[in-house]
Amino acid sequence: MPTFLIRRLIQTIPVLLGVSIVVFLLIKLVPGDIAYALLGNEATPSEIAELREALGLNAPLPLQYTRWLGGVLQGDFGQSLEFRRPVTEMVVSRLKNTLILALSAMLLSTIIGVLVGVLSAIRPRSFIDRLGTLLSLFGNSMPAFWIGILLILTFSLNLRWFPTAGMQSIRGDGGALDLLWHLVLPAITLASLSIATVARMTRSCMLDVIKQDYVRTARAKGLMEQAVVIRHGLRNALLPIVTILGLQLGYMLGGAVLTETVFSWPGVGQLLYRAISTRDLPLIQGGIMMIATGFVFINLVVDILYAYLDPRVSAR
Amino acid sequence: MSSKAAVLSPNTSQRRNESALRAALRRSLRKDRLAWFCATVLGAIFLVALFAPLVAPHDAFAIRPELRLAPPGTGPYLLGGDELGRDLLSRLIIGSRNSLIIGFTPVILGLLVGGVLGLAAGYFGGWFDDLTMRVIEVFQAFPSILLALGIAAAIGPGMANIVFSLSVISVPYFARMIRSSTLATRNQDFVQAAIALGCTTPRVIWRHVLPNILSPIIVLVTLQAGRMMVFGAGLSFLGLGITPPNPDWGAMLSAGQRFLATAPHLATIPGLVIFTVTACLNIVGDAIRDILDPHQQ
Secondary structure (H helix, E strand, O other): HHHHHHHHHHHHHHHHHHHEEEHHHHHHOOOOOOOHHHHOOOOOOOHHHHHHHOOOOOOOOHHHHHHHHHHHHHOEEEOOOOOOOOOHHHHHHHHHHHHHHHHHHHHHHHHHHHHHHHHHHHOOOOOHHHHHHHHHHHHOOOOOHHHHHHHHHHHHHHHHOOOOOOOOOOOOOHHHHHHHHHHHHHHHHOOOOOOOHHHHHHHHHHHHHHOOHHHHHHOOOOOOOHHHHHHHHHHHHHHHHHHHHHHHHHHHHHHHHHHHHHHOOOHHOOOOOOOHHHHHHHHHHHHOOOOOHHHHHHHHHHHHHHHHHHHHHHHH | OHHHHHOOOHHHHHHHHHHHHHHHHHHHHHHOHHHHHHHHHHHHHHHHHHHHHOOOOOOOOOOHHHHOOOOOOOOOOOOOOOOEEEEEHHHHHHHHHHHHHHHHHHHHHHHHHHHHHHHHHHEEEHHHHHHHHHHHHHHHHHHHHHHHHHHHHHHHOHHHHHHHHHEEEEHHHHHHHHHHHHHHOOOOOHHEEEEEEEEOOHHHHHHHHHHHHHHHHHHHHHHHHHHHHHHHHHHOOOOOOOOOOOOOOOHHHHHHHHHOOOOOHHHHHHHHHHHHHHHHHHHHHHHHHHHHHHOOO
């Protein structure tokens, strides 16, 4: 186990370096002179020269990268072009809100996804199985932002059960209940795709496990069906499900951009949306780099957890 | 030589399998009415996109202020008017071209580039395989929509840019999948036999490896096309897509969101169209997979 842990940690380093190179090179994709592109037509040559200097564009590319990476390693992603504030500070201050949203969505998709998956697997081709298939199809095929819009239309504008946007009421006390009230629709929206994925994965893992001899033995012993399903079935099917759940959290951090935009949720995603519309590249780079780093570490944790749950993995 | 290779390679048994496969395909497709229906819907939408200017009932760019935000069924507009009084249906039809190009081009480009990379990496192995895999790992360290977003944001809005950014995230996806299929096929006896018989490398790949990894590829393509439709719509929704007044479904949805309270059809109908295309792609993809790989059921 310790060697597996160390090996896996070391493997993370080149991946993160590669990620940083890709994120750094994003700025090179801007067509033409980036300083000119960012400042627009009315910029004077001295302004352009100043921005080029500020962005460190006059140095050769590898040097630019090492300088940038040096900053990144110290948590410095430079200044936002629009807000003139440090990118790190801006992203970190909104990270909490995105995590609240992503973790709630994760909780939703775990509970609903696993439940639907298990129920579908123990009664294949039943009504519940068909319903689960339909749910998966919808979750996989509906763009999340459209689901969000439909939810707003139905539950906010027509039924007036939930607010249309934001994270807190203007006159609210900012308490947990108020937050929860604002959280319901965005969390369902963000969870939609992953509920489908988790349900599908759980169903197929459970079907594989239920076919095994030890499940038949457990049944033959006369154990109650619930005990067979939960203790012998789900427990062994859980391994691949853990992996999928970990990946889902990573995808949610990415998918949050769309959900947060639809619901004006004040998280990193909405900040990125803002940065995209003003082409605030340092902010875009910082946001993407931090989310991707989070994603890499989530995968690392999942792998370690997997090895912990299934000792055969680390033995390999 | 080639005839000997043909005897050793599973071509003969493959031919038998193929006719069996075709029979199974016909049988299950007949049974799977839903998949048939979806394939027909997709075909119809493609035809509409192909002949869009002929099919559109009105000028998709003509502004008629008196029909601004008109609900479906009012006046001459079947699906109502948009925020400038343009015909929503005509804009959906004209926009179908852009949306389908955004959804499908990345799949084709990703398949071509990723396919060549994956085949080469899986077949030759060695340092090239190592290098390709390391690069793929880096690209997979991003939530894919986020990477596409970053690329599209850096290049700036526009259809070609969306297509480019979605292609970039499709390449590693196809490369990884096709590499693993190639690797599995390459180590099978019939491929080894073909190599031992002196078949040239291109011939081994073309005649012996490729036909045997084709079926998973077909499934990957359909499912990836569904994903790209949703991603493309998402990028357009964020304002990275086509420049107005040109329509595409994602941008129409995004514009419609502002009028959700007064004219909900502006956001709901384009979303319904995106959903229909994606759902049909997923259903057809699943049906093909079930036929080609019965274990998955």
